[in-house]
Amino acid sequence: MKLKVCVIGGAGYIGSHTVYELIRDGHEVVIIDNLSTGSRDFIHKDAKFYFGDITNKQELKNIFNIECSVKPFDVVMHFAAKLIVPESVSIPLEYYYNNVEGVRIMLEVMKDFNIKNVVFSSTAAVYGEAINPICSENDPTIPINPYGETKLASEKLIKWVCQRYDMNYCIFRYFNVAGAIDTLEIGLNKDNLTHIIPITVQTALGIRDEMTIFGNDYDTPDGTCIRDYIHVSDLADAHVLGAKYLVKNNKSLLVNLGSNKGYSVLEIIKEVEKFYPVNYKIGKRRAGDPAKLIASNDKAKEILGWLPKRNLEQIIKSDIEYRKKLNNLK
Numbered sequence: 001m002k003l004k005v006c007v008i009g010g011a012g013y014i015g016s017h018t019v020y021e022l023i024r025d026g027h028e029v030v031i032i033d034n035l036s037t038g039s040r041d042f043i044h045k046d047a048k049f050y051f052g053d054i055t056n057k058q059e060l061k062n063i064f065n066i067e068c069s070v071k072p073f074d075v076v077m078h079f080a081a082k083l084i085v086p087e088s089v090s091i092p093l094e095y096y097y098n099n100v101e102g103v104r105i106m107l108e109v110m111k112d113f114n115i116k117n118v119v120f121s122s123t124a125a126v127y128g129e130a131i132n133p134i135c136s137e138n139d140p141t142i143p144i145n146p147y148g149e150t151k152l153a154s155e156k157l158i159k160w161v162c163q164r165y166d167m168n169y170c171i172f173r174y175f176n177v178a179g180a181i182d183t184l185e186i187g188l189n190k191d192n193l194t195h196i197i198p199i200t201v202q203t204a205l206g207i208r209d210e211m212t213i214f215g216n217d218y219d220t221p222d223g224t225c226i227r228d229y230i231h232v233s234d235l236a237d238a239h240v241l242g243a244k245y246l247v248k249n250n251k252s253l254l255v256n257l258g259s260n261k262g263y264s265v266l267e268i269i270k271e272v273e274k275f276y277p278v279n280y281k282i283g284k285r286r287a288g289d290p291a292k293l294i295a296s297n298d299k300a301k302e303i304l305g306w307l308p309k310r311n312l313e314q315i316i317k318s319d320i321e322y323r324k325k326l327n328n329l330k
C-alpha cells in the first residue's frame with residue numbers, strides 16, 4: 001500500500017524520523033512546518049516541503065489546494081506542537097493557540113478537502129500524576145500543566161470531529177522519547193534540552209559540567225524517579241503502522257507507545273557510565289513529578305502488532321553517537 005501522507009511538523013525531532021521511515025517504506029510525503037523549533041536540515045531530500053503555519057487557515061488551504069488537486073492525502077499526521085512544560089505554564093495562551101487552534105484549523109481544512117485519516121502525537125502528560133504505575137489507555141486523564149491540557153483538549157476535539165464527519169483518528173500517547181536514526185543524519189538537536197537521556201549524555205561527553213537528579217527520596221528501589229524510554233525510530237515505525245491501519249480498516253484507535261518497562265534516573269546514569277563517567281548531584285524534587293510512570297503497550301501490540309525493537313542500551317548508544325557527531329567528538 002503506497003500512501004500520500006501530509007506530515008505537519010515534519011521538520012522536528014519525531015516528525016523528521018517518521019518522514020524518514022515513511023519514505024523508506026515507499027510512501028509519498030509532503031511536509032508542512034513553520035520551522036519554529038524544527039530545522040531545514042531535518043527535511044528528507046525526497047519529501048516535498050512547504051513553509052507554513054497551521055494556525056493560518058488560508059495558508060493551509062492553499063497548500064491542500066495545490067497538493068490535493070494532483071492526488072488527495074490518504075493521511076495527515078500532526079506533530080506541530082509546542083511541548084516544553086515550564087514554558088506552557090508561563091505562556092499558556094500561546095500554547096492553547098498553537099496546539100489546540102492549530103489542530104482545529106487542520107481538522108477544518110481536512111473536512112473541507114474530504115481527507116479522512118489523521119494521526120496525532122499525544123503524550124503521557126495527559127495522565128498527569130498517574131494513578132497506576134503501569135498506565136493503560138483507560139486510566140484517568142488529569143493533566144497537571146497547560147501542555148498536557150492542550151494535548152488532551154486536542155485529543156477530544158479530534159474524537160468529536162471524526163465522529164461527526166465520518167473520519168478516523170490514530171492517537172499515540174508517547175512516553176519518554178530518545179535516540180537518533182541509525183545513520184545519525186537526524187536526532188534531537190535543541191538548545192534547551194529537557195530530556196534526561198540527552199542531558200546525561202551531554203554531561204558524560206563534557207558538553208555540560210554537571211547534571212542534577214531531581215529528588216532521591218521517592219518510593220522506588222533507589223529513590224529516583226522511574227520512567228519508560230522509547231527509541232524515536234520505534235515511534236516512527238508505529239506511525240507508519242498507524243497510517244496503514246487507518247486506511248485499511250477505516251477505524252479509529254488510541255494507544256500508548258512505551259515499552260512496558262521502567263528505569264530509574266540512577267539506572268540511566270549507570271547505563272551511560274558503561275561508556276563515560278557522569279558528574280551529577282542530587283537536587284530537590286520538582287513539583288508534579290510522579291515516582292513511576294510506565295506505559296502498558298499491550299494495546300499497541302494487539303491492534304498494530306507493534307513492539308519496540310530497541311532496548312535502553314541501544315537508545316543510549318544511539319544518543320551518544322549522535323551527540324559525538326554533532327560536537328565533532330571522537
Ligand SMILES: NC(=O)c1ccc[n+]([C@@H]2O[C@H](COP(=O)([O-])OP(=O)(O)OC[C@H]3O[C@@H](n4cnc5c(N)ncnc54)[C@H](O)[C@@H]3O)[C@@H](O)[C@H]2O)c1
Pocket residue numbers: 008009010011012013014015032033034035036037038039052053054055078079080081082083098102121122123124151174175176177
Ligand atoms: N519529544 C518528546 O519527548 C515527546 C513526548 C510526548 C509527545 N510528544 C509530541 O510529539 C510531537 C513532536 O514533538 P518533537 O519532540 O518532535 O518536537 P519538535 O519541536 O522537534 O517538533 C515540532 C515541529 O512542529 C513545528 N511546528 C510547531 N508549531 C507549528 C505550527 N503552528 N505550524 C507549523 N509547524 C509547527 C516545529 O517547527 C517543529 O518542526 C509534539 O506534538 C509533542 O507534543 C513529544
